[in-house]
Amino acid sequence: MAYSTRCKLASVAAALLAALAIVLIVVFTTMDNGGENLWDTESRLPFSVVPSRYDILLHPDINENSPTCTVKIDIELKEDREWFVVHGKNLVISNATLSGSVDLKEPFEVPKNEWWVIQPAQGSIPKGSYTVTLEFTGSLTRSIVGFYRSSYTNQQGQKRYIATTKFEPTYARLAFPCFDEPAMKASYKVRLVKPASPEYIALSNSDVMANTTDPGTNLTTVEFAETVKMSSYLAAFIVCDFVKSETVSERGVPVNVIARKEQIDNTKEAQYVAKNVVDFYTEYFNISYPMPKIDLIAIPDFVSGAMENWGLITFRETSFLFDPKENSPANQESISETVAHELAHMWFGNLVTMKWWTDLWLNEGFATFMAQKSVAALHKDWDYGDQFVVDTLLSVLKLDAELSSHPVLQEVSSPDQITEIFDTISYDKGSSVILMLEAFMGEEPFKKGLESYLRTHQYNNAETANLWSALQDFAPKGVDVTKVMDTWTRQMGFPLVTVNRNQAGELVLSQKRFLSNHDAKYDPSTSKFGYKWEIPVKYSTSSSKDNELIWLTSDEETVSIPVDASVQWIKLNHNQRAYYRVMYDEQGWAALISALNQKLEQIDAVDRAGLISDAFSLADAEELKYETALELTQYLKNEVSFVPWDAGSTAISTLLQRLPTSEDLMVGLGKAFSLCNDLYSTEHLDCVASLLLEIWENPGSTYCC
Template identity: 40%
Template sequence: MPPMATYTCAPSAVACSVSVQAGSMGKGFYVSKAVGIVLVIVGAAALATIIALSVVYSQEKAKNTQVSPTDGGPTSKPPVTTPTPSNEPWDKYRLPKSLMPHYYNLTLWPRLTEDPNTKLYIFTGESTVEFECLEDTNLILIHSNRLNYTTLTNGQLALLSAVSSGVEAPTITTSRLQTVTQYLVLQLDRNLVKGQLYRVYTKFTGELADDLGGFYRSEYEEDGVRKVVATTQMQPTDARKAFPCFDEPAMKATFDISLIHDPGTVALSNGRELETTNINMEGKNLHKTVFERTEKMSTYLLAFIVSDYDFINSTIDDVLIRIYARKPAIAAGQGAYALNKTGPILKFFEKYYNSSYPLPKSDQIALPDFNAGAMENWGLITYRETALLYDEAFSSNSNKERIATIIAHELAHMWFGNLVTLRWWNDLWLNEGFASYVEYLGAHEAEPDWNVKELIVLGDVQRVFAVDALASSHPLSSKEEDIQKPAQISELFDAISYSKGASVLRMLSDFLTEEVFTKGLQTYLAEFAFGNAVYTDLWKHLQMAVDATGTDLPASVHDIMNTWVLQMGFPVVTVNTQSGEVSQQHFLLDPDSNVTTESPFGYQWIVPIRWMKSGMVQSQKWLEVKSNTFAEMKVSGEDWLLANLNTVGYYRVNYDAANWDRLLKVLRTNHSAILRINRAQLMDDAFNLARAKVIPTVLALNTTKYLISERDYMPWKSALNNLDFFYLMFDRSEVYGYMQDYLRKQVTPLFQYYKTMTGNWSKVPEGHMDQYNQVDAISLACRTGLKECQDLVQSWFKQWMDTDTNTIHPNLRSTVYCNAIAAGGTVEWNFAWKKFKEASIATEAEKLRAALACTTQPWLLNRYLEYTLEPTMIRKQDATSTIVYIASNVIGQSLAWDFVRARWSYIFTQYGGGSFSFSNLINGVTKRFASEFELQQLRQFKADNAEVGFGSGTLAVDQSIERTVANIKWIAENRDNVLNWFKDANKEPGL
């Protein structure tokens, strides 16, 4: 899954009984007379139990949400259940080691219409799981969350049988649900026998809710008709919401899936469809689709979907590739780009891994409601519509790149994650970090002209430096015993796991060479195929490749990489070019912050250093200790030195003052002598070293002076990313006006450059990076008040309003919409809202949704915030990001913060403690905080909501407090110097 970020009941009678025959390949269903009689009885009770579910559900909802008569909004805190400390197995979050599943046979029937009595959408199901007893035990624990079970013929919630003839299964004496730790608990009258196989059969009902987790529903409108999709998101711990299962990644099994669905709908799952037959249940004519048995796999990779979607397909080397989406989207050709790129990317990874794709098909489906960006379900990958569908008339260059990279990310997981799976979630970083690294390699294969591999520096390396430089960061790999609860697992889906993981693996691949790296990777996948591994297993195989090729390293792969994996943070490497001394130190944005996390290596790393001297690439050096001297790194005269070539090392670099001066001179006089990727690095390092008080802030600002003659995207983007911090700190102060004047002067030549290149904005630049840079040039020119730019975008937007024909190029729409709405008033906002609600293209809706937050009218922003609580206005998947968009607006920031504080218990209840987006929400609404009053509010917010909790955003609260403390200090120390610098810089002549 790529970063973005996841957000009870008696069964109705599923009217055919299940009796599973081992090895039946999903065809072992038959109706026996005896069971048929039982089902009639169960069916009669079904309606009553569903009504009971409704009552229970309503009671829970009432407890969690009470409405204030004054504002119509939820005000109360949800109940908090604290389990009594216990040593009983059912009070622990990890499964015992006594049982191991081998095989599941699962039938599910999702209802795509609301029950007229209960007003609920439900699904019913039957499951048989076959498992082996590894240790004698009289207890069966199987994960179950928000499922209600039918009482079966034995008076219990499950039936237990032995697989082997002649073996008698124990009797279930009690069966109950343990809600806190999410188990179905079955206690037996005697032990299961070690080495024997048993089966547990259950019949259950769940709610097909709109909560974006487990088996859930997604709704959309087509030709005025409301339609429902039943779909899934299991990762990390929500398979247990769909059916009772051993829901841990190491508990791999094979699955026979059958789906019951309405005529006119299509059913999909991980396996290939074997057959679809007509059946009659509860007096309804239905279809039953049976799927081919899956490979041995983890529960979090399961998927099953019922919709009335259409698809396009192709075949490559006997692998069927299908793109599914809403019928109008398929008819409009929006799946064509994904279909055309999937095959080449799949073939690239087969070669990269030296392993054939292990399944007969690769389905990819675009969903209207989906909390993450995409999910790597084996054989049935789910996506947000914006991550899979491309329409040239509406989708920008960045939309296209996102589709290529996310497809590559998910296909990379088909081997790394699905074929070989982490043993436990504490190693999530290896799964997601690896896919986040090789997605750039796969996208490069799909679009070789883009130079997309360079963009990892902006998209991952520089992004995660900001988080990993905090004292509240965390190591890549956690201890297994520290990650137990679902919320703790969800918290790991953060920038550290994804972007730091990608960054250190890229560094590893570089110093090993790609040939050695892939050789070790290939033997690792071959040894652990269809099994589970821990991250050190990969180190072992990479070491085997190192030994086989004679690659020279200063220490073992294990010893080098553990310095990057087992301690948080990263070093700043300081090079003294006069003496040749090179030293390292743990880099912290706030050097006064209190680091409480112990490091097994004393915050020292084994650092690979690639460098150049006056444009000539030099041989690699290794810094293995705190400080060392390398004579080759001395320079004299006009020579200059630049370390961390191509920014492949996961560290920042500082220099002596004389070398900084020489680098600044090169930027001013011949900036192309330094690689563009390193020009981006120089500014990012300088600004962050200044924030950490390692170098003066004016030195960092001096790196931007040459931008008046810079035309490349990466250095400009790096500068803008860092100047965003200055906007956050100063857009409410006197500094703001002078900063605007300076940046307007710097960007005007770039704006004119693209005006000329595009024939007065009549065509699109050819280069991928140039298209990005054109957007940034217009955005900054308008943001800083360049009248020509503001008149231009407002005229484009007005033409759209006047003619109802949108001729704005998709690349430019986001910045044009935002600036026009900011300059306009209610009329412009309402026009954009109308277009947002009418948009049938997800990428267009996304551009408008973000731009609506750009208005300067507080009442419009407050109304927009209220819309985030209403799924018919703003989809649940988009609620938290919409709040963050509003908070990014200086006028909306305090409004969004007040809104989140007032509604936290409701937001938390609605979106669930496991939602991946909570950390983004908390960071987003607090990133501008830089006063003692705001710090006090933030601490109060943490205290006030301690009982409600913060779920996956728990760490983000501490990071926000730490960041606010650092911001307060930084402003106190830098405000006057920054103000004077901008004043002086504005007096200097331009080009």
Template identity: 35%
Template sequence: MALTDRDTLPDVLKPTHYDVSLFDLELGGSWAYKGTVKIEATVAKPTKEIVLNTNDISVGEVEVKAADGLIKLALIRSSYSARASGVSFDKKSERSTLSFDKDITNGQVLLKIDFVATMNDAMVGFYRSKYTSAVTPPSDTPIEGGFHYMLSTQFQACDARRAFPCFDEPNLKATFDFEIEIPTGLVAMSNMPVKSERESSKPGLKVVSFDRTPVMSTYLLAWAVGDFEYVEAHTQRKYNGINIPVRVYTTRGLKEQARYALECASRTVDYFSELFGIDYPLPKSDLMAVHEFAAGAMENWGLVMYRTTSVLFDEGSSDSSYKNYIAYVIAHELAHQWFGNLVTMDWWNELWLNEGFATWVGWLAVDHFYPEWNVWSQFVAESLQEAFRLDSLRASHPIEVPVRNALEVDQIFDDISYRKGSSIIRMLSSHLGQETFIRGVSNYLKAHAYGNAKTDDLWSALSEASKQDVHAFMNPWVRIIGFPVLTITEEPRQISVRQSRFLASGDVKPEEDETVWWIPLNINNTAPRALTTKFEVVRDVDDASYKLNKDQCGFYRTNYPPHHLEKLGQSLHLFSNEDKIGLIGDAAALAVSGEGTTASLLGLLEGFTGESSYRVWSQIAFSLAHLRSVFSSNEVIATGLREFTLKLVTPSAEKIGWTFSPDENYLTGQLRRLLISVAGNAGHKGTITDAKRIFQLWASGDPNAIHANLRSVVFALNISEGGRDEFDKVKDAYRKTESADGKEICLTSLGRTKDPVLVNEYLDLIFSDEVAVQDMHSGAVSLTGSPKVRHLLWEYMKNNWKRVSARLSSNNVVFERFVRLSLARLADEGLASEIRAFFADKDTGAYDRALVIVSDSIHTDARYKTRDEASLLEWLQVHGYA
């Protein structure tokens, strides 16, 4: 996107330093606060106006001075509410224009603005989070409505402007001084270490000041205030002669749950310093657990904010799967300290530069620390497949998506920026070689440190490091929507490979199929080669066992002839877990598009009866769950698929059993949980009986009756198979548990109920103040796992839209996620029309892309159901399942 296509602030003034001071915080009631921001800036040409960003801020006194301290312009007194002529506010663009009666001349100026704003409850800007304290907090701790509160910030993408007036664009970097007046008994945190604390002139208050930050974008500034405590470690490496302190902060009473995160964080800082060849640049690394947080985490430089489930782990009571998640999220955010913070994308269209890279290198770090977790097969089963699913829709977008106005960016924090972005980075790293790739990345970071960069800058650094034309390889991958499927035809000792765009709907138009992607073929037992044309013949191929896309490193689907797919299914022992996951994912996707069949998919899956890999089973489970969802309205097919699932899973589920051994590895434990879940949901009587027995022991007062790793499946099966009694017991556990993952497990388990009365009661809970806004989508989406009650969620949304939208509308990211995930699995064209009609008169600006994705997804599944229903029924009957 050209600079002229961006709706950006006027370029007459460039900030170089901010001095932000906040005071008179009302900790309750209005939750208002006052502030003063002093902005040092360079004026490029004479102007009578200064335009900067504000949102929900009352601008008070404004003053401009020359750098030498002489007053250049008189004070302008105005207020947001009075709409005085000196200050005008445009709500749509979130900009305030400061007008002066004579020119501000070229050179250095100091702009001083007094303002009033609010600590909102929308999880954006400077906001408040409610929580129930684990211990009795100091009397200074804010309390209202029976909840205690902590204060923190979330500025990405465009919400620094909610906290203080600023030039809120990523390439307008500056340094920051920050101070805040708070009650004496509370703790304040910011990006840098505390510089000083002094008594305020007001009783019971103190002013906490922090050291100056490096040059950085406004969205990376952060602070927090609350009743905090911490656990601390130090890096093993020395930085400027010292071992850097690494701390994880929590509200009081929770710090012991932060020790695992601390272990991960301290060694990850050292790992990335070594990997990039650039020392971590700040004097501290703090992590903060925030009770209400819309995303998983936020990479603020030196003060990373995390949702509690992303950073807290209670040894002995937490599900071990959260260790995997926490390790990854911490690595992802700490990778941003270099890739995003030290070097920042020039504009939001290149968001993927930050997020795609941090996703890939985050998994690289986890693999380094926990090789036994086999995380690259996890990446293929989760990140790669999820990216495929979104990118196979017409509603997708290019990785590097045009963003004219920064306010559009919220809806591209999605699987394309994160997961497709990381997938093509993995593809490129595999092709160039990881050592070469990292060397190019290091050179890129060093060349653009403390500045901004573009995608082409990364390609140039990688081209220089590899002596290959990375621009030519990668430009179509980042700038054009979609991805290819390679269709294979066979002749003796050779295959023909044709690339074409893949759409899940199977109806690609000629004008949608003009891209020629660079595609590394990676055929087993052949020399490396890439497809750079629409069609190519590959000779000297072993007809019996050839397989493309080794370890599923390439971002493409492969469509084999049916007889060859059957051969591969009989030779699974030859392939890696990544290869197996790729075979299943490709076969399932091609069945949906019509380029393959559901019969071929089921025939392939029959070969996995003895599979022992958790990661492979996760892909099998997903594919079967999707089939059962799409064809759920046909009772005969639904019964047949249930019988197919039972036959496939029973041997493995019965073999692994319920008992955890003390020396059992992580993946075995996760496989046990998955197999029990799949078997139970398919109606395996022994599994359901055992789940009920264990649940009753727990409900009768034995807190250790259910192993921590099996709580989710035992709760879910009992809620699904039970009624009021089971529902109430899990709801009570939700209200009482102090572990972050425990609350999440209880909430999502409750969503497995099939009782219409309990479904509505559950939704009333979801949309009450008792459930944090950040958890609403995951709670509601859990209902979509049951085809019998999926429609009840839609009915509830229609009948209670005023209430639903009121709870969600404060945060666009949460609102978009809720709409997209709640409705996309309905698989009924009639409902798609109903959804379109319902939203026709609504303001859908926060989630309009989500509605397009919902429509596209429903259309795709409905088309699939209509096309394959008869042939699937026939296959199930012929093979004795129906």
């Protein structure tokens, strides 16, 4: 501030006092009580100003003009305010008015926070309800976020343009001034201006209510029904010349697919999945789909695989269109998973939204988890639940075994930090620990807990602690859900459970953090949990597959399992539903290898996949000899299930890539090639379902040929 300089230059006390008085007036009309411009020092919106409704008129001119648009926002001031802000980036707010006869200064931009500051002409704005009206100009962006122009070439060779949106996580502010944080939920009344030609359609989150055409401008204004309360990143606006195919689910939900005319026939698979999965979720959560319709549209240029805008889900074309004559069953599976993932967000993410992006995993982890559950129910012949374990849980363990990993719950503040956590940890580790949670709670108690959580927080926001609280009411006796799950979500990594047999015949379990680099060092004090976990242990033996759940807790050095002398083998982490790896002693590995070679069916297919994955990961980390891992795979010559081969092909491929770095690998190299020869000379694989054979794209074959 300049007043200190003026004080030094003042030669008369009266002039000094006058100058100070003037400065104080300026200070108190532009600053908060802290004495600083909080719009310069804060990065989050103040919770004392809350929106409740948007009334938006947008003219997305695909010819790249910049017409003036308008947004009216109903807001609640919970205290007297000398200023408030809205998000806006690459926009120019030309005029601002406030209801209640409050005159405003000309709004100005704070680029570093992507804010526009709204101030009264004098004094402060009393607390209460207001409508702020903002006239602004902006243009369709040239990137593929915000409100942007996309293009495609039709069958006649003509280049055609559409206007579409992608607002998650922080790009709604590129389209219109708004409170662009997930906790700032409001309803949306939208009007879109489009060319009057009937070949163009306008789409938004809700149904069209009216069309008004101006013959003078040859433009049509399309008015949409007001939405339910939702976060700004879920709003969506599209003007395009696509066509629509309509159907209705058995529960009466309109499910419409939209695409370029020449591609509309290739939307049938996605529409089939959508109309079945939306009913599956309605039944599973015991909560009806909250919006009047579901539109699913294929966009030529789209930054993500898909985006869960409420009522108007947008997809990259390659994640949505399926031509059975051209595409493989692997494409079919991928499209099914993507559609199911986005529809899961209609409940987890849209109906209940994380309060801040730190809890992003509540959205993405649950959508990933529910997608595998719904696809498995829809396509029972795909064995999709076990595929999820191999492709998601076992896969993310490799990433999470690095020192560079991060917790599921990750503190973020800036837009760049927010964007970074849309990663494998949030999606795949998040969904994997949910799978473990369901396993130790039981499916029905888990479902009841989720329903309670969704009903309690519907149309609102929640944090991870709210989920744990809801599930606690249905948890097994003696299980503290928060205590257990905090060890899995608030620290990175996972444990290695070591199994040793003592002289009394008991199995003694212990834990330590597993790292893929045997020489890696870390400081346990960097985690409040000391890199110890509350570990649910399910196990199967040669005598019984259904054994009582036991816990290896973070404050126990060891836990013992009494084992009858007649038990020939024991396999920990039954069904691979928990998020850890297992290291057996020499006797334990030998017993498991013998069991697989004698009668592989006595160990479930997903457990066979888990053994292969664990063995090779342990060998990579120098916890186990490669010779033992390779010996384990010899039974694969008799394997007829897909998931063990999926795990085995990945393991062998990784092994051979590491070949020059390890003499131990050379010892087992002959075994690997022998196994490949057995694979190609046997008829056993004919027993695997044809779909799984086709999506099994590379079971080590690169190294066998």
